[in-house]
Amino acid sequence: MYAFNYHRPASLAEAARLLASNPEAKLLAGGQTYIPTLKQRLARPSDVIDIGGLAELKGITEEAGGVTIGAAVRHAEVAGSALVRRLIPALASLAEGIGDPQVRNRGTLGGSIANNDPAADYPAAVVGLGATVRTSKGRAIAGDAFFTGMFETALEPDEIVTAVHFPKPEKAAYAKFPNPASRYAIVGVFLAKTASGIRVAVTGAAPCVFRATALEQALAASWSAASIDSVTIDPSNLNSDIHAQADYRAHLVKVMAKRALAAAG
Amino acid sequence: MRISMTVNGRAVSGEVEPRTLLVEFLRNQLGLTGTHVGCDTSQCGCCVVHVDGVSAKSCTMLAVQADGCSVTTIEGLAQGGKLHPLQQAFHEHHGLQCGFCTPGMIMSAADLLQRNPDPTEHEVREWLEGNLCRCTGYHNIVKAILAAAQTMRGMAKAAE
Amino acid sequence: MAEKGIGARVPRKEDLRFITGRGRYTDDINQPGQAYAVFVRSPHAHARIKRIDKAPALALPGVLAVLDGQDVAADGLGNLICGWLVKSKDGSPMKMGKHPLLAQEKVRYVGDRVAVVVAETLAQAKDAAEALVVEYEELPAVVDLAGAHEGPLVHDEIPNNLCYDWELGDKAAVDAAFARAHHVTRTELVNNRLVPNAMEPRAAIGHYDPGQDAFTLYLTSQNPHVHRLVISAFVGIAPEHKLRVVAPDVGGGFGSKIFIYGEECVVLWASKKIGGRPVKWTAERSESFLTDAHGRDHVSRAELALDKDGNFLALRVNTKANLGGYMSTFSSCIPTYLYATLLAGQYKTPAIYCDVQAYYTNTAPVDAYRGAGRPEASFLLETLIDQAAMEMRMDPAEIRRKNFIPKTAFPYQTPVALVYDTGDYEACLDEALRLVDYAGFPARRAQSEKNGKLRGIGISCYIEACGIAPSAVVGSLGAGVGLWESAKVRFTHTGKVQVLTGTHTHGQGHETTFSQLVAEKLGVPYEDVEVIHGDTEKTPVGMGTYGSRSLAVGGEALVRACDKIIAKGKKIAAHLLEASEADIEFRDGKFTVAGTDKSKTIGEIVFAAYVPHNYPAGLEPGMEESAFFDPPNFTFPSGTYVCEVEVDPQTGEVDVVKFVAVDDFGNVINPMIVEGQVHGGLVQGIGQALLEGVRYDAGGQLLTGSYMDYCMPRADDVPSFEVHTVRGTACTSNSMGVKGCGEAGAIGAPAAVINAITNAIGVRVEMPATPERVWRAIQSRPMAKAAE
Structure with a gap:
């Protein structure tokens, strides 16, 4: 790790000020991705701003029938939340499957989506549920517009995720085929029947989470495994690596979609 | 600092x-x-x-x-000179060989048992996702954790 | 059987320190004035070092030294060695490329040591390592066996990258048998490269004491005396009597900590270079992946000739073995004498021929990893036999049974050099089939099918030669050392026992097993025995722990030292009891005059030996005896493993749902420890079959360089096991009748798993049988094609 200055601001406003005042500063929330990155000297921030303990970023609340989760809420808290379990059980079980118990005890929702690892789980829920990302600049960014590319988001350099609002779906489920080594998603499919229609978000398969529109259309026509079978997933935009070639990933998208469908009921 | x-x-x-x-x-x-x-x-x-x-x-x-x-x-972890039930169970059930992963295994398992005092074998194995062991093949680690859970449930009951 | 004697499931003595966090591993040790070393490693698989500019690194704060290959050469230090000379078919010796402590002129794999930086703090050393300027001229690399023969030369002086072209067996007899065969089964297979992954990364603290002109090296070693020998006699950093090597608690080895690597030598040397401050180095896991000697990495062609009844007539094998960029300490013997000699398996195949070409490539060195050669032999043979059974429409259990060496045929001379002393292969097979409910398999398969799963069952009957020893035998095959073992048993005045052994325990539980053995042998309380190991200044010279040899060889040395204690005790007892020495009997800790109730306890005898006021004339006082033991033969554990899998045809995922292991380890001292050894070995074997595999890209970059990409078995990847040790056939090479047990699981498991998958899906999948590979294999089946 390179040397850096450490800050633990007392408020979101102070965190935002620190971030805005220094282009080389970076945010630290749960640190489950960022600390390993620092350890391998893959990042060299001048300053690290620890927002993991900010009260303003905490809390899980019911809002407009859905759930609003603070950016610094840890995965284990989401997994264990009775509120989330009651309103959006798919989200709780997704959180329960992230990393391992110790990662879930430290890692945060805001950290996960701001990092936008192509194989992370939360982006699939944000897109799959049509969630809204709220920021320190007062913006409310639609889930569909938030993830812009591999490790890239719609956040401005000095903008901080404060919370995510997940509307309650009619039904939803997430199915993941994990990389046997890292346990990140090789393919993860979040499937939801929402007020605004069927949403199918796929993570792990491509450089960035995406909506599988062909699956959405087929499931809108008929909410059935046969609909999924009828769709062809184009592998040409999917990742190929030592763990899975693109055509296998394309196949797994359908298998995971069917598993999610079965789980969603 | x-x-x-x-x-x-x-x-x-x-x-x-x-x-x-x-x-x-x-x-x-x-x-x-x-x-x-x-x-x-x-x-x-x-x-x-x-x-x-x-x-x-x-x-x-x-x-x-x-x-x-x-x-x-x-x-x-040991309190008042007495081994924690997990430490005792790892010993009795040969849940360790080289000992290098053991402290992390035991600390992780202790967290599991405070959340879930009566886990199934499957739940124990899933909980250990973040702990690697190269010696034991996990067999006796899992056995030890299940045994410790039983001991701790007995202790909790006795304390009631 | 005493409560804590031979055969008892005694919980381990060594546990207390580990479960309370009070183990003492090398990285836990800190010494006053300690400096830190960081190695600068090659980012290229193959390159010429054009220039090293130390100045930017030396200018940084805290930097004490920057040393490179030229400094090593200037100090006249010797190269690392391979201690086993293998000769090619034409009689020429293997071609050993130079392996310097720090690279000279060329680097030969990604991670090759180029320089070391020593600084006041670890962070400073890392900063300076990053600042060091190394200019390379990149060279084309050869990374796999397919390209090795024609590829760019790893060592410019070694043509075709061929280290040796070796053979074993009677080629003419094999060819003749093939000519008259009714059926020939042929296959090609890969034995995948693995990373040992002991959980404790390698570490070392070197310390030169200018006042004593002596060196101390703390390190992660399975064999501290061998480290001392090589560092002294070949590398030449210190004379042997001025070098103390200490291997404290060691967090697993699996072979990877046998070897003499450059890093450990360099910190010792560097301590002297900076004036005698201790220098510490601890590998990061990424360094372990790059530089710990890897295991396996064979590509083989195998053919089995059978008569019309399924009797094996002959076996013909060609294997290409990848040695990596340099030869490691024992790398030459793994794909030869520890491999081809095991190709007879449990079978009476009359003729066997194997030839092996070993190649250098621009990858990490390859050496012994749990099983070392024997897993490769067992996997080849046991998958080949399953294929033969399938082709001849025979039951896999019955084709094996038909070809087993019968239990009446021992000792049995195989066509590939070994003489098996004892065994009862059918007993293990029968027991395993009973435990797994072999007859009930079709019903279980039907049930799985109802759930949309493909179920398969796989058998593997392994044998291994372990208790790696007979010096004269290994010497005749090229070993540069003897492989005896030694022990010292020392009584104190008060009757307590110190056992000093040249072996090293790093998970195997020697402190417990050896205590049980000595307690039983000498009739003293188990708690009164203390086992001391791992320090060349305390323990007698021993060759270390590997090859499942510690009990069979080191334990027997211990037994013989105990016998000397008893013999001396009899002399003292005879004197004190005024009887003839011949009339003294020793049992349960008491020396008794035969046929009388006159006796002395061993405690009384020991006290008399240390306070010899009334003592036999001419007898030395004291009670401390040593023994060396060099056995007449290896030990030959064997067994049958049966694995059942369920395959999800949708994803290709393989779930090991049942695993039965039945082993014949001869007599057993502590069944609990033995079963633990099997559990661990099984998961390494299952890991090889399903999860683990090293991948380099075409340029020689390691793609599986961390746990993000190299799949270590986790708790939820494996089931609980049914491990049974049968009432074994006692080994005849030691008085205890024990065989080794440390490697069996890793040797027998891979074929059981792969055979089960083949049985489930009808096609053999290369290891590791990842979901994607299994899925593709399912897609490739003629049935699947027809359905499309």
């Missing part, structure tokens, strides 16, 4: 660089070498300790993040 925390019930403080990891602080400054480092990608779990009562990888936390926290390491 000056940090203070409670480690195994004892108030400690020390001077650290912001980049000092919690595990480095524990091992190098406090001499608590029971917490080990087995990888550099936060996966092996040899470094698991409890921070404010829940398990965390001390190699994936800055020491400054633990400022003001209460930390328990393997050295602090």
Whole structure:
């Protein structure tokens, strides 16, 4: 790790000020991705701003029938939340499957989506549920517009995720085929029947989470495994690596979609 | 930076660089070498300790993040000279061979049992996702954790 | 059987320190004035070092020294060695490329040591390592066996990268048998490269004491005396009597900590270079992946000739073995004498021929990893036999049974050099089939099918030669050392026992097993025995722990030292009891005059030996005896493993749902420890079959360089096991009748798993049988094609 200055601001406003005042500063929330990155000297921030303990970023609340989760809420808290379990059980079980118990005890929702690892789980829920990302600049960014590319988001350099609002779906489920080594998603499919229609978000398969529109259309026509079978997933935009070639990933998208469908009921 | 925390019930403080990891602080400054480092990608779990009562990888936390926290390491698990039921069970069921992963395994399992006092074998195996062992094939680790759970349930019942 | 004697499931003595966090591993040790070393490693698989500029690194704060290959050469230090000379078919010796402590002129794999930086703190050393300027001229690399023969030369002086072209067996007899065969089964297979992954990364603290002109090296070693020998006699850093090597608690080895690597030598040397401050180095896991000697990495062609009844007539094998960029300490013997000699398996195949070409490539060195050669032999043979059974429409259990060496045929001379002393292969097979409910398999398969799963069952009957020893035998095959073992048993005045052994325990539980053995042998309380190991200054010279040899060889040395204690005790007892020495009997800790109730306890005898006021004339006082033991033969554990899998045809995922292991380890001292050894070995074997595999890209970059990409078995990847040790056939090479047990699981498991998958899906999948590979294999089946 390179040397850096450490800050633990007392408020979101102070965190935002620190971030805005220094282009080389970076945010630290749960640190489950960022600390390993620092350890391998893959990042060299001048300053690290620890927002993991900010009260303003905490809390899980019911809002407009859905759930609003603070950016610094840890995965284990989401997994264990009775509120989330009651309103959006798919989200709780997704959180329960992230990393391992110790990662879930430290890692945060805001950290996960701001990092936008192509194989992370939360982006699939944000897109799959049509969630809204709220920021320190007062913006409310639609889930569909938030993830812009591999490790890239719609956040401005000095903008901080404060919370995510997940509307309650009619039904939803997430199915993941994990990389046997890292346990990140090789393919993860979040499937939801929402007020605004069927949403199918796929993570792990491509450089960035995406909506599988062909699956959405087929499931809108008929909410059935046969609909999924009828769709062809184009592998040409999917990742190929030592763990899975693109055509296998394309196949797994359908298998995971069917598993999610079965789980969603 | 000056940090203070409670480690195994004892108030400690020390001077650290912001980049000092919690595990480095524990091992190098406090001499608590029971917490080990087995990888550099936060996966092996040899470094698991409890921070404010829940398990965390001390190699994936800055020491400054633990400022003001209460930390328990393997050295602090036995109370009043008596082994924790998990320690006892690992011994009785041969849940360790080289011993390197053992502190992290036990600390992780302790967190499981405080959340779920009666886990199934499947739940134990899933919980250990963040702990690697190369010696035991996990067989006796799982057996030991299940046995400790039973002992602890018995103790809890007796205390009622 | 005493409560804590031979055969008892005694919980381990060594546990207390580990479960309370009070183990003492190398990285736990810190010494006053300690400096830190960081190695600068090659980012290229193959390159010429054009220039090293130390100045930017030396200018940084805290930097004490920057040393490179030229400094090593200037100090006249010797190269690392391979201690086993293998000769090619034409009689020429293997071609050993130079392996310097720090690279000279060329680097030969990604991670090759180029320089070391020593600084006041670890962070400073890392900063300086990053600042060091190394200019390379990149060279084309050869990374796999397919390209090795024609590829660019790893060592410019070694043509075709061929280290040796070796053979074993009677080629003419094999060719003749093939000519008259009714059926020939042929296959090609890969034995995948693995990373040992002991959970404790390698570490070392070197310390030169100018006042004593002596060196101390703390390190992660399975064999501290061998480290001392090589560092002294070949590398030449210190004379042997001025070098103390200490291997404290060691967090697993699996072979990877046998070897003498450059890093450990360099920190010792560097300590002297900076004036005698201790220098510490601890590998990061990424360094372990790059530089710990890897295991396996064979590509083989195998053919089995059978008669019309399924009797094996002959076996013909060609294997290409990848040695990596340099030869490691024992790398030459793994794909030869520890491999081809095991190709007879449990079978009476009359003729066997194997030839092996070993190649250098621009990859990490390859050496012994749990099983070392024997897993490769067992996997080849046991998958080949399953294929033969399938082709001849025979039951896999019955084709094996038909070809087993019968239990009446021992000792049995195989056509590939070994003489098996004892065994009862059918007993293990029968027991395993009973435990797994072989007859009930079709019903279980039907049930799985109802759930949309493909179920398969796989058998593997392994044998291994372990208790790696007979010096004269290994010497005749090229070993550069003897492989005996030694022990010292020392009584104190008060009757307590110190056992000093040249072996090293790093998970195997010697402190417990050896205590049980000595307690039983001498009739002293188990708690009164203390086992001391791992320090060349305390323990007698021993060759270390590997090859499942510690009990069979080291334990027997211990037994013989105990026998000397008893013999001496009899002399003292005879004197004190005024009887003839011949009339003294020793049992349960008491020396008794035969046929009388006159006796002395061993404690009384020991006290008399240390306070010899009334003592036999001419007898030395004291009670401390040593023994060396060099056995007449290896030990030959064997067994049958049966694995059942369920395959999800949708994803290709393989779930090991049942695993039965039945082993014949001869007599057993502590069944609990033995079963633990099997559990661990099984998961390494299952890991090889399903999860683990090293991948380099075409340029020689390691793609599986961390746990993010190299799949270590986790708790939820494996089931609980049914491990049974049968009432074994006692080994005849030691008085205890024990065989080794440390490697069996890793040797027998891979074929059981792969055979089960083949049985489930009808096609053999290369290891590791990842979901994607299994899925593709399912897609490739003629049935699947027809359905499309």
